[in-house]
Amino acid sequence: MDNVNGLFGPSWSLDTGDIVELWHLYRIPIVLASFTVLMIVRTILRLRKPREKLSETPPPTSPSLPAEKTIAPLELTKKTSIEKIKAPRRIVGGLKKSKPSEDDIESGDKKIQVLVFFSSLTTTTEKTAKVFTEGLAHNIKEFSSSATFLEPEILDLSYIDYDEYFINPPKSEPNTQYFYLILIPTYNIDTVLDNFLEHLQETHNDFRIDTAPLSSLLGYSVFGFGDREGWPTEEEGFCSQARDVDKWMAKLTGRRRAFPLGVCDAKTDGPERLKEWKEGVEDVILHIAKTGGLGEGVAGSGDAVESDVEDVDDDDDNDEVLFQEQDVAQRKTKAQKQDSLNDLEDLGRSLDKPSADPSPPLEVDFTTYSKKSRKPEAPAIIKEMVPKNSPTYNSLTKQGYTIVGSHSGVKICRWTKSALRGRGSCYKYSFYGIASHQCMETTPSLSCSNKCVFCWRHGTNPVGTTWRWVVEPPEMIFTGVKAGHYKKIKMLRGVPGVRAERFAEAMRIRHCALSLVGEPIFYPHINEFLAMLHNEHISSFLVCNAQHPDQLAALTPVTQLYVSIDASNRESLRKIDRPLHRDFWERFNACLDILRERRFEQRTVFRLTLVKGFNIDDEVEGYARLVEQGLPCFVEIKGVTYCGTSTSSSAGLTMANVPFYSEIQEFVLALTAALNKRGLGYGIAAEHAHSCCVLIASERFKNESGRWCTRIDYKRFFELLEKGEPFRPEEYMGEETPEWALWGNGGFDPRDERVYRKGKNKVPLPVKKEEEEIEDEVVVVGGE
Template identity: 45%
Template sequence: MSASSSNLQLWKEYRIPLVCMAIGIATLSILISNKASTASKPDSNHDQDTHPDDKKDKPLNKVEEIEAVNRVVDHATEEQKPYQHQGLKKEVYRKLPKVIRKKPKKKQAELDAAAAASATKASGCCGGKNKAEDDKSTGCCGGKSKPETDKSTGCCGGKNKPTSEDSVVNTLKTTGCGCSSGNTPSVKPALIDPLLLPELIEPIKVFYSTITGTAKLFAQQLAESAVSLGLPHPKLIDIVDYDTEDFLTESSLSIFILSTYNVEGPNDWFLKWLEDTRFDWRVQKGALNRLKFSVFGLGDSAYGDDFCNGPRLADKWLGQMGAQRVWPFGEGDKNGDQGGAYKQWNDAMLDSLLDPNQSHVHDAYFSSDEEDGASASEHDDDEEELDEDGEPVKKTKEEKLGLPTIDGGDASEGEMVDLEDMGNVARKIKQAKEDKALDEEAYANQNVRAKRSVGETKDGKAIKPREVREMVSPLLYKSLTKQGYKIIGTHSGVKICRWTKAALRGRGFCYKHSFYGIQSHLCMETTPSLACANKCVFCWRHHTNPVGTEWRWKVDDPEFILEGALDNHYGMLKQLKGVPGVRADRFVEANQVKHCALSLVGEPIFYPHINEFVNLLHKKRISSFLVTNAQFPDAIASMDPVTQLYVSVDASTKESLKKIDRPLFRDFWERFLDSLDALGKKGQRTVYRLTLVKDFNTDEIANYVELIRRGRPDFIEIKGVTYCGYGGASGLTMANVPYHAEVVRFVELIQEQLGAGYEIAAEHAHSCSILVASTKFKKGDKWYTHIDYDKFFDLVESGQKFTSLDYMAETPTWAYFGAPEGGFDPEETRYFRKTKEQRKAERERREGEQDEE
């Protein structure tokens, strides 16, 4: 047989296997070429925004991410753990939920792609630097192990081949090949570069609004908690310093810690912008779909339905505009454990963010209203259906609820719901409403939400009665005692007045001595109720006392309160026994209280047994000076006779009263006017007290005149506000304190418009205080504004009806308005505080005398 025939015979026998082998080689070449081109092409769709209209890439494989991170961490030496110096933990890299994962920048993606391409092209190991020569068979990296060319696609028979990871592992950089001997890498791969950490996790932004600093403090606590968990330090931003329009493009996780104010506050502009944007028809419903948020509100439950109202609206409107809620709304009550409620909410929220099993994006609680037409559920992270072209299928709201399309479904098919199917639709709608009601109930009962339900029944069912608690909490007790108060029982207090201390040293008496004949060292300042219904901006207690509109605390016996007040008052006087300058005769007199000023703090008339308490004072022949804030007209009307009944008239219009008194009652103005009417009907000694605060209530003289004519008080005390230091929420400064000349000018304008019936009677210049009195207390040229206290007690004991004219006494001339003494008792020693220059001169004089000696 010839050679040609032999070859032909071989070709006939092996042509089919050879053709198959050629096809296989060609196919393998194409696959390798496609793999290399795919690795070198940047993944432009990696981890794209989750907006429903965008094309979504394949979800990240968390198993591969965790394995890659663990591989690196487990093979790292101590020197190769830079994350420890950053205060980070291994768990941070395991837990990278989408809500805090930052989109990779294009530049970084290109670098990762280039690294992957170079790893694919390199033959042998070490990126080609020490690749093995096939003809010499020197093994791998110049080592002793020979690569298996028929199996290996990399180095050392594929046992330790270089890898290129996706997602998180793109930031893991490998150095060396790690295959010189056995299975132990010669050069261990480096950990995640800490400089690339911002590329992995986007910092949280914490927006806060505050006046007193509480919200800012909580924001700082959140930042500390986040850092302790290994997250980058959050950015703390005062919401008044942030351009609200930037929220339209904000994609960071944004935490809002917002305070609540019933007057002007830092939330106003932000809430106004949210409201305008939410209800502006020109703005798309999903305008904030890039924003991820959670809201915590701070407030005072004493304000009833207004409690945390602003933060609630912010949470509602953010959700309705498509923002993704990562944790439910939380609230902290100033009357409760506000710090504890915040810590519980904060810890749960952060734990949820770092838990890969959590969805992290909750449906908006308030955004399911039919009129809103927008829901956070439209922006959830559920896996979407893809059509035959790989495009995401857009679903209507009905389809997402599992309902058939009634209107506007598939127009091409023109399908309509059959009449027989309407029953199924109705059942599904009913079930959806029931599910919503259950969700709302679960939301209302969650731990982060304050329980504020009141009453004995709900929906006709008996509920557990609210536990009666003490008014003075441990925190309140600590705050008040620090200010010098002595707490009596559960809701009362007593304190030594600074004028009492001055009187003991013979340095003068307060303005009540000039106006009504009270000697300050014989006066006890106390209150049977530390609670108040207002939060006045000029409150000299800086709102450390509780507030409320109804009595919801335990009630102490009036005898117990009075005995406790006297005992504590005398106990504080004993501490002054050794003070330099205290006069012995005054000290002995002070141990027999003659007067009681029920104006220490809070609302004395709020105490349920105030009449019994006042009657006990009178039995001990102790006069009563009771001050009320004009928010309890019924209590004023039912009040038994007191020595002198005050009503604070801090403003002349509804708007200014709300601004300066910040009352808790919604009908505060009606209550205020009714209190003035009740005062005018008392028929006893009554006083209007006006506290002037510049830029708050020094205008509208005519309105003050109308209020005076309405209540017809016997006297009108007008004094300038006393500055007691910065109180946080009030914002008062020394610029709001009027001079005595300004107070005098205000009084003169009042008196001019009042006309006949009232005149300026007395003054106490030291206290910037003026007394305007009804002319019925003037006989000829003499004023009778003082009180005959013995006569008053006799009238009370007689049980007969009497008026304020029955126990009046003559006013000394040194107390008259315009007298040279300015209302200061000439028998007392006026003490003037030395100026800085006077103290310096005194010091130099003493040093000169010592040098002469």
């Protein structure tokens, strides 16, 4: 008590021990007092709260009824609430599918749009799809008038933007609904179908997108063309890509498969199987027009039983879960039987226990939850980019390519044949001094990440965004491409007109143009391959498509680095290059920034391929902005070359898209004026009218006399490279650009003889001696 009294003394000082002692002495009274106060406060609050009315207008008591028969309002409320109780409560998983109302079904404003997608490498599927669509359009006109059918549209998967059709249905009128039909073959090589399947998978697994973003479709169906000669069974790959598309479309549409997957052997029963599938699809479309839905199916309207991965991933998505005693008991029994691990502590205890099984422990996935255990997947087999038994291999070899290994190639350029016969070299000789008959055109990667409309190899080379093929050593590729080049050169020694001295020079490769087909920097060992070229004093001219900034940043110095600049804005680039990367514009700008940083390490070039109707009109200022962003050493402006194939026309390219040389000259003058307005210091240096090509150069490549020096001193380049010290492009700047190559003089070598086709006589190109100013006159040489 002395201590307690000390607590309330004049000093009023408390320490921890005193407080604890005080609590032990008075804890019971404190607890009771606190409880009493809380009860008093609660009672006061309840008394102050107004009594709720049981109803706004309570039912009046009938005077004819006895008092004991009158139903009290409270009893009425209890009775009503009891009637509202329903048990057991049903919890339904997944999103509820909205069913179309009868008013919408019977409305005359409803429209159904059928979209037919196809993919074709040899145009066989394309022709079949067109005939199929025409027949479908004719038959649906006879359908019920309960819905308005729009004209079916046919779309090529190689040319559309997947985001516009396979993330959400196309945007159109509010009352328009879509029905998808997909006709695709199956290939054993990498084609656009691989990128399409990858897009479907990424869309389904993207956490930012609903797992079934296409659930608003009326339905879909897939038909596959296969070859039982090469793949007899489904396990061996018969119509495997069609089956994969059907599987992923089932996921993206919420299982809106309208008709089973149709497959056929294109060589035997193709027409019969396609006819049967077409009749079934038409019946389904008729049913949708009458009822507004797919009808009854498995686990939901129109749903089909899934297989393979879907059994694991989506098996329980739409099941109804009933919390009943029987279900709970069954789950408890299953849980007791299963030897499952619930948390990390259980896992650790299980690992401590000795096991008689000497096999290594199974992998545990801590990132994926599934009610069903997954079996470890076997490692994927890495395939070849261009197998020897593939259509791509046959197509490329027919075009004159020598395939080295499975992903590299070499080919003789037509300018090499022309230079051997003394009929002129390409524009690279006029601009940079490269003798065409000593130049090897090759690539270590036949795959590309773009599908450019002006590409000469439409559908004949693989496409992809990542390297997923067998990687062959650079030593084998380097040896193989040289052997292939020399073999083709030797085949020309009997051609009439080949000059003996130039044939002897051609047997010594001095230059290498890495611009044949595909994307050279895509090859994982491109730096090692470049080192082998430089060790033998072979210059390197590398062209990339500005879609791989990481590889471009890691690239070692080359003799001259090209970047294809095919458009001045995002939309135009998407239409003309048709890139596979979703972030293609960001990658494009990142590559321009890399070139700006490396403009003092090596010669950099912007290559503009002009296609009339695509990237010429009203884009001069846009190109000037890109030049200001990258500040390249040179800008090459070249008119597109039309290869004259059916694949080019299917890509929307005809002779009408090929600009005249006078149009190229007008564009060059306008671009130069735009660059001068920005004060960038560029001028027109040289031209090669035969190639429809003009060179704009930075004033860095003028000598003290103000003369253009666009050529390269290759001997000096290798001397600087072997020193291992940093050097600038000006240090291996060559001799003055010859007079005949300057702007206004045509650019044809006077030592050679210009030959015109169609039986015309050989007419030597006159050399213009006088120098003319850009603003005064534009001379068109050779009738271009």
